[in-house]
Amino acid sequence: MSVESARARTLSHVDPAEVPLQAALDALADPVRRSILRDLAVHDDWTRACGTFDLPVKKATASHHFSVLRAAGLIEQRDEGARRLNRLRRPEFDTAFPGLLSATIDRAD
Amino acid sequence: MSVESARARTLSHVDPAEVPLQAALDALADPVRRSILRDLAVHDDWTRACGTFDLPVKKATASHHFSVLRAAGLIEQRDEGARRLNRLRRPEFDTAFPGLLSATIDRAD
DNA sequence: CATGGTGTTCGATCCCTGTCGTACAGTGGT
DNA sequence: ACCACTGTACGACAGGGATCGAACACCATG
Structure with missing residues (x-):
């Protein structure tokens, strides 16, 4: 049938503007999560x-880390078949927290 | 005798440029420590x-938090009699981590 | 020197979170 | 239908860090 091929597994995204600073810092304070963000910063495509x-x-x-990043408004996720694609929400996040992502x-470290 | 009135209780300060990003983020991720930094940002005198x-x-x-902030290169401390005075190292830290402190x-939160 | 004030150090405790194994849910191909 | 692949959910575990009380060091002032 496929009324909508977009099952999307109910992915909830929050507006970075609604994210508390504490949540943003907690998300950014983990080295594994920063590693993910750096990778996404380079590959800006989906x-x-x-x-x-x-x-x-x-x-x-890893799944847990992606969940935290999404809840902090740092990444957007989209289901493509069995895979879940990621994108860095740089413009939105930069508006909410100017300079934080870049810093x-x-x-290097 | 007071060969040097500056006992200073052996206060070790690190160059913010030598501070790992991880240490800086760990220091900034705590709400009590951010509260201290905000206070110091307003009162830029000693x-x-x-x-x-x-x-x-x-x-x-509180003593523990001040220790962490000093180790992260975020504050400078100076002994004045029995009291230990604090100063936010904004210019030095900004040079090492541009935009991080401001962000x-x-x-408000 | 005795006292009160300021700040650090040391253990002990508690809680949070990062980590993992396993089981499970969708997806796509054969 | 079956299987391989991708990712999530759940429970359990361990490590780290925030917190505190108590003891201690240092300073200043009677």
Whole structure:
């Protein structure tokens, strides 16, 4: 039938403007999450699925990190078949927290 | 004798440029510490002693927070008699982490 | 020197969260 | 239908850090 091929598994996205500073900082304070964000900053297209990241954690943990990033308004996710694609919400987040993203992920360490 | 009246209780200060991003974010992620930094941002003179802050924690905990802030290169401390005065190292820290401090403490929440 | 005030140090406790294994749900291809 | 692949949900575990009380060090002033 496929009334709508977009099952989308009920993905809830929040407006970065509604995200408390505490939540944003908690999300950015984790090195694994920053690693994800840096990767997404480079690949600004919708090409990175959750499983394509080279992370030092198991997939259950990675899934948790993506959930935190989404709840903090830092990433947007979209289902494409079995894969879940990610995008860095840089413009929206920059509007809500000017300078925070750049100060956090534009760095060597 | 007072060869040097500056006992200073061996206060070690680090160069903000040598502080790892992780340490800076960990320091900024705590609400009590951000409260201290906001207070210091307003009073840029050397007038705030550790005990003069209105914090929701006991003095032992407050002392711990000041220690973390100093280790992160965010504040400078100077002993004046029995009191320990504090100063926000905004210019130094801004040079090491452009935009991070402003994004973190210039806010309502 | 005795006292009160300021701040640190040391243990102990508690809670939060990052981590993982396993089980489960969708998807797509064979 | 079956299977491989992708990602989530749930329960459990361990480590770290925030918190506190109590003891201690240092300073200033009677």
